[in-house]
Amino acid sequence: xxxxxxxxxxxxxxxxxxxxxxxxxxxxxxxxxxGLPDETVNDFADSLVDAKKxxxxxxxxxxxxxxxxxEICSDGSRDDSTVCVVENAKDALSIERSGEYKGKxxxxxxLISPMxxxxxxxxxxxxxxxxxxxxxxxxxxxxxxxxxxxxxxALYIAKLLKPLGIKVTRLAYGIPVGGHxxxxxxxxxxxxxxxxxxx
Amino acid sequence: xxxxxxxxxxxxxxxxxxxxxxxxxxxxxxxxxxGLPDETVNDFADSLVDAKKxxxxxxxxxxxxxxxxxEICSDGSRDDSTVCVVENAKDALSIERSGEYKGKxxxxxxLISPMxxxxxxxxxxxxxxxxxxxxxxxxxxxxxxxxxxxxxxALYIAKLLKPLGIKVTRLAYGIPVGGHxxxxxxxxxxxxxxxxxxx
Numbered sequence: 001x002x003x004x005x006x007x008x009x010x011x012x013x014x015x016x017x018x019x020x021x022x023x024x025x026x027x028x029x030x031x032x033x034x035g036l037p038d039e040t041v042n043d044f045a046d047s048l049v050d051a052k053k054x055x056x057x058x059x060x061x062x063x064x065x066x067x068x069x070x071e072i073c074s075d076g077s078r079d080d081s082t083v084c085v086v087e088n089a090k091d092a093l094s095i096e097r098s099g100e101y102k103g104k105x106x107x108x109x110x111l112i113s114p115m116x117x118x119x120x121x122x123x124x125x126x127x128x129x130x131x132x133x134x135x136x137x138x139x140x141x142x143x144x145x146x147x148x149x150x151x152x153x154a155l156y157i158a159k160l161l162k163p164l165g166i167k168v169t170r171l172a173y174g175i176p177v178g179g180h181x182x183x184x185x186x187x188x189x190x191x192x193x194x195x196x197x198x199x
Numbered sequence: 200x201x202x203x204x205x206x207x208x209x210x211x212x213x214x215x216x217x218x219x220x221x222x223x224x225x226x227x228x229x230x231x232x233x234g235l236p237d238e239t240v241n242d243f244a245d246s247l248v249d250a251k252k253x254x255x256x257x258x259x260x261x262x263x264x265x266x267x268x269x270e271i272c273s274d275g276s277r278d279d280s281t282v283c284v285v286e287n288a289k290d291a292l293s294i295e296r297s298g299e300y301k302g303k304x305x306x307x308x309x310l311i312s313p314m315x316x317x318x319x320x321x322x323x324x325x326x327x328x329x330x331x332x333x334x335x336x337x338x339x340x341x342x343x344x345x346x347x348x349x350x351x352x353a354l355y356i357a358k359l360l361k362p363l364g365i366k367v368t369r370l371a372y373g374i375p376v377g378g379h380x381x382x383x384x385x386x387x388x389x390x391x392x393x394x395x396x397x398x
Binding site (some may be wrong): 003004005007010011014018019020025027028030031032033034036038041042043044045046047048049050051052053054055064065066067070072075088089091093096151163177 | 202204205206207209210213217218219224226227228229231232233235237240241242243244245246247248249250251252253254263264269270271274286287288289292295374388
């Protein structure tokens with residue numbers, strides 16, 4: 001473009017850098033912002049800075065919190081003896097949304113991936129082992145994604161925890177509820193047969 | 200959700216209010232923000248406030264500018280005698296991107312729509328008539344969208360400008376380049392036949 005409206009282009013570029021937002025969407029969002037009342041835009045800007053500033057990792061489980069200890073860790077009514085290990089805070093939120101799980105969490109903030117230079121030391125694995133060592137944790141549920149990295153990370157952690165006498169389990173594999181057999185891939189089907197249960 | 204991370208929820212809500220962004224996307228964007236460096240987030244926040252504060256309407260054509268007069272209006276090399284009337288700044292940008300048009304613009308910031316309570320006085324129509332009255336404008340190209348409101352607005356403006364001896368034209372209707380006849384709707388086809396040209 002020959003004509004450049006600097007403040008506008010800058011805003012478009014920021015939107016464009018967000019995941020899943022292309023050039024056209026970024027422009028649409030920027031035009032939308034210009035049409036909003038001043039207070040709304042100021043509050044949006046403030047919420048960005050505020051979230052980034054206030055939100056940190058819980059001292060115990062490394063989940064997101066705006067305090068020292070997250071609400072789940074400080075909730076006495078939840079089962080202390082079960083810890084669900086997830087890749088990131090998003091996954092913890094998904095499990096929490098199901099409403100089924102009443103134990104605690106441990107967020108790794110990544111998966112072991114030697115190809116990307118991410119070793120066990122770049123993740124919060126040591127913290128989990130320490131937590132398991134001096135707590136009353138009886139079971140650790142590995143809820144990493146069923147990818148190569150997710151599997152490798154789960155096995156690695158299982159090997160560290162088993163000597164401590166902790167039961168390590170894995171989320172069930174199988175056909176998604178409402179899914180169709182014909183659309184399931186071979187490995188999923190294989191795992192579903194392997195993990196069959198009596199009715 | 201039982202647990203509420205206030206700064207996070209607030210950020211998610213702001214993203215959710217943007218057009219085309221649902222609850223899940225908003226959450227994904229908020230998580231993405233938390234993973235960005237502090238400076239990037241601060242700069243994003245600043246670009247929001249900055250764009251909203253600095254960008255206003257050009258005194259002449261009502262297009263967006265960060266000065267008094269926009270770059271297109273102050274560009275002496277562009278044809279002063281032709282003005283292209285568009286619904287909003289987005290449309291002006293689209294026409295500008297085609298690279299074909301060398302005249303000036305006039306942005307209405309809306310279309311006449313009695314159903315929504317938008318009459319001619321809520322738009323920048325008076326400014327266009329004034330501009331046409333004391334300038335050297337010879338032709339006004341109506342480039343409003345081919346909707347009921349776009350058509351009505353174009354006709355309304357044409358009626359005001361014709362007595363001033365100004366030629367009022369309309370963008371051509373027809374089959375989009377690369378489009379297929381079988382997918383064109385009846386009205387578009389009718390207009391394409393009506394507007395046929397010799398080859």
